[in-house]
Amino acid sequence: LAIKSLNISKRIILSGTPIQNDMGEYYSMVDFVNPGILGSLQSFRKIFEIPIVESRQPRCSKAAKLLGEERSNELTRITGMFILRRTADINSKYLPPKEETIIFCRPTNLQVKMYTKILDSPIIRKCLSCYGGGGEGRDSTSHLQCIIALKKLCNTPLLVYRKYIENPEDPFYQDLDDYFKDDRIKVFTPEISGNHLITTLYNINKYILINIY
Known part of the structure; x- marks a missing residue:
């Protein structure tokens, strides 16, 4: 990661779902704030990621499920030494009542x-x-x-x-593929100036789709 090259004395990461998305991403975050605590990426995958992922498959064996649970508990023990969790039960005590607004949108x-x-x-x-x-x-x-x-x-x-x-x-x-031949969907990457692209497309009345997902 590029952020690893930062010369800083303190490293803090805030994440809503650190382990639900991808365990490789979880390793990257942990290794950034506490370098080396989980070993190399290869050893992390072998010791933790593969057994844990396999244990969550619907048709895994009892042995695989047990091993995955053991590795998951060990991972929680290690990261629990420097991860501060704030669950929904705790946060709800300090937040105003939740309001939900449902808006129905017609598909294009x-x-x-x-x-x-x-x-x-x-x-x-x-x-x-x-x-x-x-x-x-x-x-x-x-x-x-x-x-x-x-x-x-x-x-x-x-x-x-x-x-x-x-x-x-x-x-x-x-x-x-026939649905995307008109080239109306543009993907903004770090290598492309989003501001310049938006301005250009706006001036020629092209469709602009900005996606943050």
Whole structure:
């Protein structure tokens, strides 16, 4: 990480979900604030990440589940020496009452077309046809993948486009390339000046999609 090169005496990181997203990211944060406490990335993956991830799979063995729990407890013990947790139960005592506002947004024409296309994919059809039945249709993992794919599309087609670029053969995203040929979706990277790009597209009346996800 580039931040490791900073010459600073104190290092503090604030994270809402440090371990739920990716254990590799969790290692990077821990190693930044407390270098070497978890060993090298390779040893961390071997000792902690792989056993813990395997233990959370629906069809893991009892031995794998037990090993994962042991490694998870050990990881919690080590990081508990320098991680200060503030759970929702604690924070709720100092926060005002929670207010929720539900706003219904109509999908764009592009989202409707892509949603219909994805619903017609082999995996989605298999999930729907086997719902409530036995055998492979009861695999909660595949149903969760279907939900995630459709959720990404409802958030923004850009998320679907990224997954398609990563793996065009993914059955969830087959035959979607025609929906992105007009080049209206621009991805802002650190190498591209976002301000300059927005100004340019605005002046020529092009679509601008800014995604923070």
